[in-house]
Amino acid sequence: MAHLSPNPSYALIKPISPATLSILKSLTLAIIALFLALAPQTLAEEAYPLKPLLWKVEGNDLTRPSYLFGTIHIGKPPVCNLHPAAQQAFDSAESLYTEISADDAALKSLSPLTKRTDGKTLNESLGKDRCNSVYEELKAINPAVTTKPFQNLSTWYLATTMPLLSYQVVRFKPLDLILWDRATEAGKKTAGLETPNGHLKSFTDLTETEQLILLDGVVDGLKRARKEGKNPIKELICAYVSGDTAKMAALTDKEMQDIVNTEHKEFREKLMKHLLTDRDRLMAVTISGVLKKEPGTTHFFAVGAGHLCREYSIRSHLEREGFKITRVEK
Secondary structure (H helix, E strand, C coil), X not given: CXXXXXXXXXXXXXXXXXXXXXXXXXXCCHHHHCCCCCCCCCCCCCXXXXXCCEEEEXXXXXXXXXXXXXXXXXXXXXXXXXXXXXXXXXXXXCEEEECCCCCHHHHHHHHHXXXXXXXXXXXXXXXXXXXXXXXXXXXXXXCCCCCHHHCCECHHHHHHHHHHHHXXXXXXXXXXXXXXXXXXXXXXEEEECCCHHHHHHHHHCCCHXXXXXXXXXXXXXXXXXXXXXXXCCHHHHHHHHHCCHHHHHHXXXXXXXXXXXXXXXXXHHHHHHHHHHHHHHHHXXXXXXXXXXXXXXXXXXXXXXXXXXXXXXXHXXXXXXXXXXXXXXX
């Protein structure tokens, strides 16, 4: 779910362990990879993506262009290295907007939203058989990983985190946070498009039954991929590095269907509506407001690729408002 999720998956505060802190920092993009248990492809060791997921925003009385940039919540090269066109756009911008702020106040406000509220531990909610199934997959990801850091955290958090644990264990910083740090160092204005509550609402509004359905789908997908010798993330990274928007959208749809199967069609539609449709519309409203308020300023809006690559997305909302959106590929 890496590109679907709310953006930068940020940090837990003490007494959570450093390993779990790193995990939460990568959550927001952990939502696209959630749906990707597909066949691996060979990744070329490129210095940066072949084509950036970058669009120029013009028109509607703007006197300077702004940019929409699609990310995935992974920080391993070449994903974390900006294509020259994206780098030029980023350098020209006076402000950076990510899905949510990555300042200390925002990060701290995320922590309570991930905590359990039912008075149970994670294991108590999962039950013996489900615990064993989860434990088996965690060990397959990394023998050192257990459910211990997750005991006081919501079931949905474990579900969205598992597909990217192998990346978080080795402490790759997600692209969103890399951009935030670079913008801060460069003295650019930084801000978020969503509130922490709005960012995680897709999951915090789920019932425990729905969270268990989500977790079961994720575990089944990881188990299936492992038995077939497939990598859950590589195909997403390949599509991102190649700049293939159609493939990224197709991967999202297919894996959502695989993880939340036809038996739970109503829940799948609800989750997709909350994750994409509703958030795309709300983030587009915020972006439009920023552009209209500061038409002479160049802004760089970095959001999960799933919010830009689909036919109906943030881009289409802005186009309906009269903005001209043009893909920048080189």
